[in-house]
Amino acid sequence: MIKFDAKRKIFELSNKEYSYYFSINKLGYLIHLYSGKKLNDITLERVNERYIERYAYLENNKEVCDESYYFSEQGCLFECGSYLKSDARRPFVIIKHSNGSEITSFKYYSHQILSLNVSPKDLPHFRVSSSDAETLLVTLKDEVDEIYLDLYYTIFKDLNVIVRFSKLKNLSTKEIKLKRLCSLELDSVNKDFELISVHGQRGDDRELEKIPVNHNLTVVNDNHGGRGFRQNPSILIKEKDANYDFGEVYICSLLYSGNFKFEVGLDEYDSFRLNALINDDCFEFSIKSGESFETPECVLAYSSEGINKATQTMHDLVRDYLLPKEFAKKERPILINSWEPFLFNFDTEKIKNLILEAKTLGIKEVVLDDGRFGKRNNDQSSLGDWDVNLDKINLGEVIDFAHKNDMLFGLWVEPEMISPDSELFKTHPEYALYDRNYKPTLLRHQLVLDLTNPEVVDYIFAKLSNIFDKYKIDYCKWDFNRYLSEISSLYLGDEKQSEIFHRFILGAYKLLNKFVERYPKILLETCASGGGRFDLGMLYFSPQIWGSDETNPFSRVMIQFATNIFYPLSTIGAHVSASNSLSMQDKIIIAAFGTFGYELDPSKLTDEEKKTILSLNKIIKDYHHIVTRGDYYVLKSPYETNFASWMCVSKDKKEALVFNFNFKREQTKARFIRLKGLDPDKYYFNSLTNDVYKGDFYMNIGINISAPLKEGMTMLFVVKQVNSIVKTVLNSKAQKEKREKLL
Numbered sequence: 140m141i142k143f144d145a146k147r148k149i150f151e152l153s154n155k156e157y158s159y160y161f162s163i164n165k166l167g168y169l170i171h172l173y174s175g176k177k178l179n180d181i182t183l184e185r186v187n188e189r190y191i192e193r194y195a196y197l198e199n200n201k202e203v204c205d206e207s208y209y210f211s212e213q214g215c216l217f218e219c220g221s222y223l224k225s226d227a228r229r230p231f232v233i234i235k236h237s238n239g240s241e242i243t244s245f246k247y248y249s250h251q252i253l254s255l256n257v258s259p260k261d262l263p264h265f266r267v268s269s270s271d272a273e274t275l276l277v278t279l280k281d282e283v284d285e286i287y288l289d290l291y292y293t294i295f296k297d298l299n300v301i302v303r304f305s306k307l308k309n310l311s312t313k314e315i316k317l318k319r320l321c322s323l324e325l326d327s328v329n330k331d332f333e334l335i336s337v338h339g340q341r342g343d344d345r346e347l348e349k350i351p352v353n354h355n356l357t358v359v360n361d362n363h364g365g366r367g368f369r370q371n372p373s374i375l376i377k378e379k380d381a382n383y384d385f386g387e388v389y390i391c392s393l394l395y396s397g398n399f400k401f402e403v404g405l406d407e408y409d410s411f412r413l414n415a416l417i418n419d420d421c422f423e424f425s426i427k428s429g430e431s432f433e434t435p436e437c438v439l440a441y442s443s444e445g446i447n448k449a450t451q452t453m454h455d456l457v458r459d460y461l462l463p464k465e466f467a468k469k470e471r472p473i474l475i476n477s478w479e480p481f482l483f484n485f486d487t488e489k490i491k492n493l494i495l496e497a498k499t500l501g502i503k504e505v506v507l508d509d510g511r512f513g514k515r516n517n518d519q520s521s522l523g524d525w526d527v528n529l530d531k532i533n534l535g536e537v538i539d540f541a542h543k544n545d546m547l548f549g550l551w552v553e554p555e556m557i558s559p560d561s562e563l564f565k566t567h568p569e570y571a572l573y574d575r576n577y578k579p580t581l582l583r584h585q586l587v588l589d590l591t592n593p594e595v596v597d598y599i600f601a602k603l604s605n606i607f608d609k610y611k612i613d614y615c616k617w618d619f620n621r622y623l624s625e626i627s628s629l630y631l632g633d634e635k636q637s638e639i640f641h642r643f644i645l646g647a648y649k650l651l652n653k654f655v656e657r658y659p660k661i662l663l664e665t666c667a668s669g670g671g672r673f674d675l676g677m678l679y680f681s682p683q684i685w686g687s688d689e690t691n692p693f694s695r696v697m698i699q700f701a702t703n704i705f706y707p708l709s710t711i712g713a714h715v716s717a718s719n720s721l722s723m724q725d726k727i728i729i730a731a732f733g734t735f736g737y738e739l740d741p742s743k744l745t746d747e748e749k750k751t752i753l754s755l756n757k758i759i760k761d762y763h764h765i766v767t768r769g770d771y772y773v774l775k776s777p778y779e780t781n782f783a784s785w786m787c788v789s790k791d792k793k794e795a796l797v798f799n800f801n802f803k804r805e806q807t808k809a810r811f812i813r814l815k816g817l818d819p820d821k822y823y824f825n826s827l828t829n830d831v832y833k834g835d836f837y838m839n840i841g842i843n844i845s846a847p848l849k850e851g852m853t854m855l856f857v858v859k860q861v862n863s864i865v866k867t868v869l870n871s872k873a874q875k876e877k878r879e880k881l882l
Contacts, residue, residue: 140273140294141252150250152275152292153177157299157441159292161218166198167246169218169277169290171326175387176443214408216326219245219279219290228412229356229402231321232305233419236284237313245279245288252276257291259304259433261645263394263679265460271296285311298452299441308431315426319419322393322437329409330387331379334359336401337371337701342689344368344670345701347778351379352403352411360400362420364587364623364640365647366671372399373674373705376413377446383773384445384815390453391415392705394461395435396676397644398422423637435676446704447815451770454707457678458768462710465659466682470763471709471734472547473756474504474614479716480740483510483517487533494541496741500749501756504547504614504736507537511550513561519584522556523563523570525602538610549614549662550606554599555647556585556621570595572643574627582621590646591639592630600653607658615658617651617681619667644676651680664712664734673702683710683734690716690738692729693851696783696800699732700776703785709767714738721851723748727755728855732766732787732798735759762857765789765796772815774799781805786858788816792834795858797827804850811841814858827856 142151148163149172160172160181172186212225221244222230234243253274258264275292289306303323309315332352336359337345350357359374361367373392381388391413393399398418405411415437424432440456442449458467475497481489485507494505511532513521527534541548557564557571559581564571572589573579579586589595607615628639635642655663663681665672669688677684687698695713702711713733715726717740730736737752744752765787774797775784786797799812817823817834824831827842837858844854 140296141275147183150275152294152301154294154296159301163247169247171216171218214406214410216410218324220324228406229414231324232288233319235316235318237315244282246282248278248280250277256293259436261648262435263676264436265302267293267460298456300452300456301439302436304436305434306431309426309428312428317424317426317432320432320434321414321416322434323415323439325413327411329405329411332376332411333379334403335375337373339368341368341668344687344698345371346697347701352405354405356402356404358400358402360418362398362418365397365644366619366622366667368671371673374401382445383447386445388442388446388449390440390449390705392438392675393435394675396672396674398640417641421637421640447772450704453705454771457707461675461678462682463655466662468768470767472503474506474736475502476506476508476738478508479738486531487537490537491540494544494546498544498546500741500752504549505541506549506614506616508551520558520560522553522558522585523561525606534610547613549616550612551616551618553618553620554603554650555588555590555619557588558585569629572626572628574625577625580625585621587621587623589628589630591628591642596646596650600650612661614662617663617665619672655680678710683712685712686733690714691718692721692726695729697777700783703771708732708771709734723751725851725853728853731759762796765794770816774812784812786814792818793860797856797858799854801848801852805848807845807847810844812844813841814838822861823858824861825856825858827854831861
């Protein structure tokens with residue numbers, strides 16, 4: 140998959156469908172040549188030609204004209220752009236040298252094709268074996284100092300994916316300051332690109348936004364320290380004419396849960412550049428002689444067949460190589476959470492009754508949410524005091540009762556937070572992360588713990604272990620409800636305050652890693668006031684993330700649609716609440732395309748609602764494997780139509796689950812749902828109209844829904860492959876009424 144042409148000094152990274160080429164030029168710069176559909180070979184001639192001062196370059200600080208050599212640092216395509224030289228675009232790396240200079244320029248030093256996958260230390264990473272991928276390490280050296288930059292490129296055998304990260308090594312004799320370091324830079328000729336990013340707020344967690352890439356730098360970033368709804372660390376770059384089924388598309392995503400930044404734009408010569416990095420706002424790292432710094436991994440997923448193919452590539456990558464193996468492709472139990480029914484007002488008998496009521500509805504797991512510890516009867520105290528309040532609930536009795544009733548049991552925690560009104564804060568005020576020169580602003584009546592301090596990490600883990608060692612708990616919801624603001628660490632001291640944001644997330648990862656290593660069988664679901672920390676970094680530890688606190692069906696369709704583009708459906712926590720905006724059936728159908736559960740009080744349900752829940756819970760259980768492991772296709776986008784329509788197809792193309800939702804009421808119109816991903820030559824039965832057609836009929840003509848549609852009307856139907864004998868029987872008029880029974 141990785142080759143180096145020593146004569147032409149060209150690197151090739153290729154698999155069956157994708158190629159990535161770059162070269163070492165005459166001056167030692169890494170020059171980007173090509174990224175795209177599989178290319179068997181490339182030539183240097185004309186590929187990187189720029190019609191701007193094309194014969195001028197610097198050699199030994201003198202301008203040289205060479206008509207046989209095309210190079211201009213101003214507009215050339217690089218793998219690692221310089222800073223404060225001729226290239227005025229956003230740089231790959233900025234170093235403040237010991238003499239105060241920030242001129243930064245790296246050139247080729249050496250390279251290796253590695254037999255084993257290498258990943259950044261102490262950071263989430265893809266779990267890759269040498270049989271699935273190969274890694275290229277290219278080492279560059281600073282023009283002036285003994286500072287080296289390692290660029291890692293991992294290409295996958297069966298996925299159109301390159302994973303990048305960087306490592307800066309200070310082998311000089313003096314300390315330097317690292318002010319910026321990218322995980323990835325992608326330079327390209329302009330292809331009329333458009334950027335699709337994901338913005339939001341609590342309750343409107345993820346919403347797609349499309350803008351043209353132009354000559355103004357576009358920045359997609361977050362600086363909340365990890366709980367940022369404003370933007371998501373995944374973006375999509377597509378050709379202007381590309382759609383869900385056609386055209387070139389890239390998905391770029393960071394495996395990182397802290398402050399991040401993507402920079403996208405064109406230069407004055409229409410050259411395109413994408414940078415992906417830890418946000419360099421409030422970031423400066425001291426790197427002493429002999430020390431190094433590593434960036435998070437960054438995914439670049441490519442499709443020449445539109446957005447759906449790029450999405451499927453990302454879904455396969457995450458399920459096969461990132462999620463914890465114990466749960467990666469495992470169907471999850473249907474759960475119910477105690478928060479909506481009781482808030483803080485529960486006791487032993489209430490939770491036992493909830494277990495019994497949930498059992499009668501086909502629910503398999505009960506989760507006890509906030510309020511079981513310290514004096515936590517509201518949200519104003521006790522975070523950090525994780526000892527169970529035995530006067531409020533007999534936790535052991537409740538857990539035993541659940542297991543005796545063949546039910547799983549889970550707990551809510553918020554380990555990274557501290558309440559000023561807590562025993563922990565009274566004993567260890569230095570554990571809190573805030574600037575002592577200012578009166579701290581309390582958000583949700585709480586502060587954040589200083590996870591830059593290893594002592595704090597060890598303390599929290601010990602408190603958690605006291606609970607999870609003692610009780611047989613099957614599930615843990617790990618919340619994170621306050622973003623970082625006005626931060627200062629007593630542990631780090633004055634010299635390292637600019638390192639807090641990154642060191643905090645390293646501490647969070649260390650804590651999570653301790654937890655999953657000790658409790659690998661516990662199903663972990665992370666959360667941040669809903670989906671405020673929905674990223675690949677968290678998915679390394681938890682196979683699912685709570686999608687949003689918003690359970691209104693109209694909002695939920697939009698949130699899930701945007702999330703589905705980048706993240707597998709099996710990772711998205713999607714629950715049904717008591718919201719009365721649509722029927723119970725409609726709400727269940729929407730939530731079925733995620734990790735499914737309920738946020739309501741079963742004792743307040745009508746008999747009809749209970750009947751609906753029982754019926755649909757069985758359907759979800761029977762077909763959830765398609766959602767968990769299948770290929771996802773967008774059929775209709777709610778950003779372009781009145782409909783949100785998608786489907787999941789099993790990998791063997793024998794089954795599919797189809798969803799359709801219309802937002803506003805429509806009268807009779809000529810409408811068809813055209814399916815995707817089926818075998819064109821096989822026969823399929825669909826449970827919406829009880830008909831059998833070949834796959835090519837469903838994909839080219841579709842299923843006729845030309846009828847009046849109510850506002851918020853949902854459709855859920857199964858498509859199953861059948862043989863030609865069944866097809867003949869089903870299409871017989873005499874057997875029409877027996878179709879469902881026959882199948």
